[in-house]
Amino acid sequence: MSFSVVLTLLIPLVVAINSDTTPAPPTTTDTVICPNGTRRFGDLCYKAIKSPKTWINAEFDCIKQGGNLASVSSSFLNKFLVDSAKENFDSPGAFWIGGTSSLTNDSSWAWIDWSNMSYTNWASDNWTYITATNKCYKILPKNTTWFNHRTTCLNLGADLVSIHSQRDNFIIGSYALTSLNANQNQSFYIGLSYNTSSQTWFWVDNTPVDYTQFIYSTTSSYQLVGMIDMVPTSLQYVWDYDYYGTSSLPSICESDTFFMKKLKNVMKIKL
Numbered sequence: 001m002s003f004s005v006v007l008t009l010l011i012p013l014v015v016a017i018n019s020d021t022t023p024a025p026p027t028t029t030d031t032v033i034c035p036n037g038t039r040r041f042g043d044l045c046y047k048a049i050k051s052p053k054t055w056i057n058a059e060f061d062c063i064k065q066g067g068n069l070a071s072v073s074s075s076f077l078n079k080f081l082v083d084s085a086k087e088n089f090d091s092p093g094a095f096w097i098g099g100t101s102s103l104t105n106d107s108s109w110a111w112i113d114w115s116n117m118s119y120t121n122w123a124s125d126n127w128t129y130i131t132a133t134n135k136c137y138k139i140l141p142k143n144t145t146w147f148n149h150r151t152t153c154l155n156l157g158a159d160l161v162s163i164h165s166q167r168d169n170f171i172i173g174s175y176a177l178t179s180l181n182a183n184q185n186q187s188f189y190i191g192l193s194y195n196t197s198s199q200t201w202f203w204v205d206n207t208p209v210d211y212t213q214f215i216y217s218t219t220s221s222y223q224l225v226g227m228i229d230m231v232p233t234s235l236q237y238v239w240d241y242d243y244y245g246t247s248s249l250p251s252i253c254e255s256d257t258f259f260m261k262k263l264k265n266v267m268k269i270k271l
Helices: 055-064 075-088 146-155 166-179
Strands: 011-018 020-022 031-033 039-041 044-053 067-069 094-100 128-130 135-144 186-195 200-203 224-230 238-243 249-255 259-263 266-270
Touching: 039 075, 044 055, 044 075, 055 067, 055 094, 067 094, 075 094, 128 166, 135 146, 135 166, 146 186, 146 249, 166 224, 166 249, 186 238
Parallel strands: 011 094, 186 249
Antiparallel strands: 011 044, 011 067, 020 031, 039 044, 094 266, 128 135, 135 249, 186 200, 186 224, 224 238, 259 266
8 A cells, every 4th residue: 555644664563472371281271371561362462562663673672572573464463453553552553563574585575583474464556545534545536336436445445435524525525636637527436325215324334424515405215325526616525416326437445444564674554
């Protein structure tokens, strides 16, 4: 994933610490005991360290504590580390993990603890991180249906964009206007859909509908999907709707999914 924001090299980290295994009677399974201040996942213990450091200093700190920067062996562990970071770090943007390309002769990627790199979750290209919303966005410039765009977003581990404030509406509209090089009135799909039974709108990512900017009344017995009309002369990004989502328009994917990001020859997780 490519981000427009400049990320500092001084970021938090998560350290994997070897657990103490207490011998157990033959009739029971071994019990993993983690030190205070750490959390267990599988047979290892993990500790979130708040003080920002460079990657190499973070690894030295981990070694002093009997561990290494965390290696990531599965999507479950990836999520566990991200959840730990969100719980322990103030407004985390990224944190170090133990991936590096400095250990091998061919500069291939490896974990600092030499565990098998069987799982990766590299960020996709052409995503933009917007600091104000703390989300990542990807323009889908191809003119196609709402449903085709949603399928594309879901395949990227994302969903069609949702909007929850006037500020966010302006940010997303401006981002689309710039990215699509729109020089005339143009519309793009958003992740809004209409429930004909309850006659209410809902976001397909299941976030609440706590803000709208419709230019017309939207009560209907037809299936509708939402879109934003860009008006470059006034920069007023009003909402409109399309019957059945069959019009061919561009759209925007949104993700707060965590991805591994290469930074020179070391690795971090971008939140």
